[in-house]
Amino acid sequence: MIYPSVSIESKAYWTGLTNGELLLQECTDCGTIRHYPRPMCDNCYSFGHRWIKASGDALVYAWTECHHAFHPSFAELTPYTLVTATLKEGPRLMAPLAQPPKRDLYLGMKLKIEFNQVSSDLTLPIFKAT
Amino acid sequence: MEESLRDKAAITGIGETVYSKVTDRSALSLTLEACLKAINDAGLVPDDIDGLIPYPSQGLTAESLITNFGLKNVRYSALTPMGGASPVAALQSAAMAISSGVAQHVLICLARGHTESNDGKITARLAEMPQMNTVGEFEMPLGANAPAQFYAPMARRHMELFGTTSAQFAEIAITCRKNAILNDKAIMRKPMSLEDHQASRMISDPLRLYDCCLESKGAAAVVISSKERASDLKHSPISIIGAAEGHPDSPSAITQRDNFVSLGLAKAAPIAFKMADVTPADIDVAQIYDCFTYIVLCQLEDMGFCRKGEGGEFVMSGAIGRDGKIPINTHGGLLSEAHIAGMNHINELVRQLRRTCGERQIKDASVGLVTGYGDLGDGSIAILSR
Numbered sequence: 001m002i003y004p005s006v007s008i009e010s011k012a013y014w015t016g017l018t019n020g021e022l023l024l025q026e027c028t029d030c031g032t033i034r035h036y037p038r039p040m041c042d043n044c045y046s047f048g049h050r051w052i053k054a055s056g057d058a059l060v061y062a063w064t065e066c067h068h069a070f071h072p073s074f075a076e077l078t079p080y081t082l083v084t085a086t087l088k089e090g091p092r093l094m095a096p097l098a099q100p101p102k103r104d105l106y107l108g109m110k111l112k113i114e115f116n117q118v119s120s121d122l123t124l125p126i127f128k129a130t
Numbered sequence: 131m132e133e134s135l136r137d138k139a140a141i142t143g144i145g146e147t148v149y150s151k152v153t154d155r156s157a158l159s160l161t162l163e164a165c166l167k168a169i170n171d172a173g174l175v176p177d178d179i180d181g182l183i184p185y186p187s188q189g190l191t192a193e194s195l196i197t198n199f200g201l202k203n204v205r206y207s208a209l210t211p212m213g214g215a216s217p218v219a220a221l222q223s224a225a226m227a228i229s230s231g232v233a234q235h236v237l238i239c240l241a242r243g244h245t246e247s248n249d250g251k252i253t254a255r256l257a258e259m260p261q262m263n264t265v266g267e268f269e270m271p272l273g274a275n276a277p278a279q280f281y282a283p284m285a286r287r288h289m290e291l292f293g294t295t296s297a298q299f300a301e302i303a304i305t306c307r308k309n310a311i312l313n314d315k316a317i318m319r320k321p322m323s324l325e326d327h328q329a330s331r332m333i334s335d336p337l338r339l340y341d342c343c344l345e346s347k348g349a350a351a352v353v354i355s356s357k358e359r360a361s362d363l364k365h366s367p368i369s370i371i372g373a374a375e376g377h378p379d380s381p382s383a384i385t386q387r388d389n390f391v392s393l394g395l396a397k398a399a400p401i402a403f404k405m406a407d408v409t410p411a412d413i414d415v416a417q418i419y420d421c422f423t424y425i426v427l428c429q430l431e432d433m434g435f436c437r438k439g440e441g442g443e444f445v446m447s448g449a450i451g452r453d454g455k456i457p458i459n460t461h462g463g464l465l466s467e468a469h470i471a472g473m474n475h476i477n478e479l480v481r482q483l484r485r486t487c488g489e490r491q492i493k494d495a496s497v498g499l500v501t502g503y504g505d506l507g508d509g510s511i512a513i514l515s516r
Contacts, residue, residue: 002253002275004267036268036383062290062390064282065335070275071253079332082274084283084385092385094269107290124272 001073001119010037012051017123020115022054024089035091056113058085058127061092063105083127085111095125135222136405138229139236140360140367141514143172143353144477149315149468153347157188157243160349162198165239168351173364174235179353181206181233183220185240185471195237206233211261213504214419215375215394216240217473221512222373224354234356240473241349252276261505264382277421278342280384280506282334285424288391289336291439296336298442299423300327302458303340303465305450306420310462312490317344318466341423343464350473352480368483371497372406372513374398384506391439393425395501395509396432402499403434406513410435413513414495415482416456417475419503420463429501430456433511452492460490472502476512483516 006014013036016023026033029046040047062084069075081097083105097105098114111127118124145167147160161184169176176199182192184207192207206227210219217240224236245251253275257266265280274280288294303322310316322340330339360367376398380386389396403409410433420426427441435456436444449455461467461478468474481487482495495516502510 002271004271007267010267035386036264062283062287064279064286064337065332066273066279067332068278068334070279071270071273074273074275077273080273082272082279082283094272094274094385096272107287122271 001122002071003122009039013037016051017115017125018121020123022056022093022113022125023051024054024091025049026052033089033091035093052089054113055088057088058093058111058113060105060107060109060111061086081105083111085127093125095127098126098128133405135225135229135373136371136407137369138357139225139354140357140369141352141476141480142355142360142363142365142367143168143170143174144351144480145169145171146315146350146474146477147348149317149346149348149470149474151317151346153244155243157190157241157349158194158198160243160347161190161195161239161241161351164241164349164351165195165199165237168237168353171364172235172353172355174353176200177202178235179237180204181224181227181236183208183210183223183236183238185216185473186211188241188243190241195239206236212375212502212508212510214421214471215502215504215508215510217471217476218500218502218510218512219375221354221370221476222375222510225370225373228354228356234359236354237351238354239349239351240471242347242470244347261382265506268383269385278334278337281422281425282337284384284390284428285336285422288424288428291391292442294427294442296328296338297324298445299336299341299427300324301445302420302423302426302450303327306459306463306465309452309460309490310466313461313467316462316467317346318462337422337424343421344466344469346468346470348468348470350470350477352473352476365484366516368480369515370512371515372402372408373511374401374405375508375510378507381506381508387507391428393428393432393503393507393509395429395503395511398509398511399433402511402513408497408513410456412497413456413499415460415479415492415498416458417460417463417479417498417500418458419472419475419501420459420465421503423465425503426458429503429509432509452490457492460487460492472500475500479514483514
């Protein structure tokens with residue numbers, strides 16, 4: 001297992017996953033939604049933000065099927081598919097595709113975010129084909 | 131502005147160690163050998179060096195070079211931490227230091243020395259790099275742990291958008307291998323066929339093993355000198371006529387990038403071409419950073435050798451072979467010579483422009499380019515002229 005080194009800026013994101021929610025930062029000045037979590041809005045340079053809950057709807061943007069594990073914790077999972085998908089809210093999210101892997105992915109295919117509790121203190125997002 | 135670095139500095143010395151799969155020598159030991167060779171090749175002595183741009187890996191620092199060579203006159207040191215884009219980006223920084231008068235002879239070096247084992251270590255190594263913070267926190271826990279897995283989605287999207295095929299990626303690997311066969315220094319010299327490529331195991335779809343570069347040990351170095359000093363040295367100077375670096379939008383997370391099928395090089399290349407006052411049609415030979423076959427294809431498009439989306443057809447046309455329009459990676463590249471993070475590409479371009487490449491010499495090579503690519507899409511380019 002690879003545990004994230006959580007920062008003061010990202011703590012809410014990881015806590016959200018544990019609660020079964022995908023949280024994104026929304027600028028309180030211009031409304032731009034951003035990901036990954038960071039201190040400032042790159043559209044208006046505001047430091048103000050609130051956390052909003054993503055709808056969970058996403059469209060396939062790119063993917064890779066991983067056959068070689070570069071880290072021992074993923075050796076038993078190969079082959080696994082990592083999908084990059086565009087969230088309905090705008091930003092993209094990378095997440096593994098739920099098992100069993102679906103082989104006929106295509107650009108724009110509809111996905112839904114689910115949550116995979118991999119240990120008592122770590123929950124990761126996964127994508128499921130709808 | 132566009133002419134700012136044209137013809138202000140030249141590569142006057144090159145040096146390389148033996149390249150191998152494993153070594154029992156430290157990165158520092160290999161570095162010192164390559165540096166000494168480059169300094170000798172320039173016709174200089176170590177104390178002539180007054181600028182240092184080491185590649186920040188395996189503990190290599192300007193201080194360690196100063197200590198080991200006993201350098202007394204260093205007045206400029208810098209780092210260009212852009213992964214595989216670093217050595218070529220360092221050419222720009224060296225040219226800047228020289229054109230401003232701060233330094234006369236800048237030494238750039240890079241080494242990959244002895245490590246206990248690479249098994250499972252790449253993820254830890256990458257996670258420690260500050261420029262990998264975002265990927266380290268948000269993508270590595272998901273199972274994206276190494277460059278092949280970071281870049282494969284870009285290759286997949288290129289295939290889906292433009293119909294690019296694995297056989298087209300193979301052509302790049304095969305071209306590098308054909309060149310490596312003519313290069314005694316190259317680690318991989320067994321002929322490669324399309325069938326060999328297609329039979330190589332899948333690493334991170336669509337990237338097969340033969341789409342991935344080698345992991346190698348060794349060191350390489352170059353000396354950059356002011357144009358005035360360069361003319362008195364051992365070899366005819368190879369002039370830097372254009373140089374630039376470019377950072378993609380969202381440089382720390384590929385996933386958030388608006389243009390997924392273009393790299394930082396797309397921003398750097400027009401600047402370098404304009405500075406050099408040449409176009410892609412004027413380039414006789416190109417050493418293109420080839421950590422993965424797809425990255426070469428994308429860079430050919432980003433530099434304007436063909437249009438975006440046409441890279442697959444372009445490489446199949448024979449354009450990148452030794453007799454083609456734009457011969458690439460005449461030493462075999464990272465795919466077949468060795469992975470010295472592109473410092474070996476600079477060495478090879480200088481040899482081509484000195485016309486000392488023997489059997490693999492590109493006839494009448496006068497103007498060439500070298501690119502770097504690193505981290506999550508940083509790009510660098512230098513255009514050199516004899």
